[in-house]
Amino acid sequence: GQSDNIASIPFEHMYFMSIDDFDLLTSGIASGGINLTEILDHAVKC
Incomplete structure (x- = not known):
């Protein structure tokens, strides 16, 4: 679910x-249109 995606984001990247x-x-992410890792x-590179 959406909450799982939120929890998987490292806070240092927020x-x-x-x-x-x-x-x-x-x-x-919830709609499947975005790749979180990308x-x-x-x-991070910006």
Whole structure:
């Protein structure tokens, strides 16, 4: 479920996202349209 996806995100990666961005991200993950690993990899490199 969506809560499982949220729990799997390491807190050290959360600083780059606003709450609104996080809501959009989790919505995208829940719908299957977003690959969380790719997003985190991209965000960490930026």
